Amino acid sequence: MKMILKKLHVYLYAFSVAFSYLLLFPFFYFFSRKPSRYKYMNALRRVWGIVSSFCLGILYVFEIEQPIDWSRTYIICPNHTSNLDITAMSIFVKTNDCCFMGKQELADFFVTALFFRTVDVPVDRQSKIASFRAFKKVMERLESGVTTIIFPEATIPDNYPPQLKDFKNGPFRMAIELKLPIIPVTSLNTWEILWDDGLKYGSKPGVCNIFVHKPIETAHLTIDDADALRDEVHAIISQKLEEHDHRRTNS
Template identity: 90%
Template sequence: MKMILKKVHVYLYAFSVGFSYLLLFPFFYYFSRKTSRYKYMNALRRFWGHISSLVVGILYSFDVEQPIDWSKTYIICPNHTSNLDITAMSIFVKTNDYCFMGKQELADFFVTSLFFRTVDIPVDRQSKIASFRAFKKVMERLQSGVTTIIFPEATIPDHYPPQLKDFKNGPFRMAIELKLPIIPVTSLNTWEILWDDGLKYGSRPGICNIFVHKPIETAHLTIDDADALRDEVHAIISQKLADYDHRRTDS
């Protein structure tokens, strides 16, 4: 019975996301027509994320290690275990000058296609040329002051419960080349609310707990430090996940 209820819940969540997207689509479409309107598109996306989740009892709680100065440009690197991570980041980022970098397939999905053909940047990792062009576009966005959210695992882990995967080098090389700070973000339990797209195990109401680590400055680093920076961010997130699991086990 519990699994049946979780399956019902995930379909209710999907309906909430899809229906609210249709209601807001005329505004999304209007804002997507010009680059100068992307900030309004992002503001509306934040509202959409709040509402579509709240309707089915999904909330987001952010524990921020250090206040974020949103007048600066960042590369934000969260771990990735759930489609809810995208919504969480849309809600967390308090500037409207931001974009996601994500897999090419998102340009074909119903509720993400408009974003990944305009404000966000898809990357086809099967093609070196396409990947190069995508990262070049991200670099241009960052240089123009657009904070960029990149999931360094590049995908949601296939196994359940999810384990942190190795990180790709791209965001860390870009951060060093552009001398931009990186913000590691640990999504602690979104997978418990909804793992991946929720189709296998369903979903449930609950609070997604997100820990936002203090920014890591890169101005003093060289490109030879990219691997070390990648490993540092991986270790920070991995340790936070281990601490969370330990506290949950003890309780």
């Protein structure tokens, strides 16, 4: 019975996301027509994420290690265990000059296609040329002051419960080349609310706890430090996940 209820919940959540998207689509479409309007598209995406989740009892709580100066440009690197991580980042980022970098398939998915054909940047990792073009486009966005969210695992882990995967080098090389700070973000339990897309184990109401680590400055680094920076961010997120798992096990 519990699994039946969780499966029902995930279908209701999907309906909430799709229905609210359709209601807002005329506005999303209008804002998507010109790059100068993308900031309004992002602002509305934040509202969409809050409302579509709240309707099914899903909330987001952010613990921020150090206040974020949103007048600066950042590369934000969260771990990735759930589709809810995307919503969480949409809500967390308080500048409307932002974008996601994500897999090419999102440019064809019903509720993400419009975004990944306009404000966001899709990347086809199966093609070196396409990947190069995507990263070049992101570099241009960053240089123009657009904060970018990149999931450095590049995908949601296949194993359940999910284990942190190795990180790709791309966001760390870009951060060093452009001398931009990186913000590591640990999604502590979104997978417990909804793992991956929720189709296998369903979903449930609950609070998604997100820990935002203090920014890591890169101005003093060289491109030779990219691997070390990648490993540092991986270790920060991994340690936070271990601390959370330890508290949960002993509570």
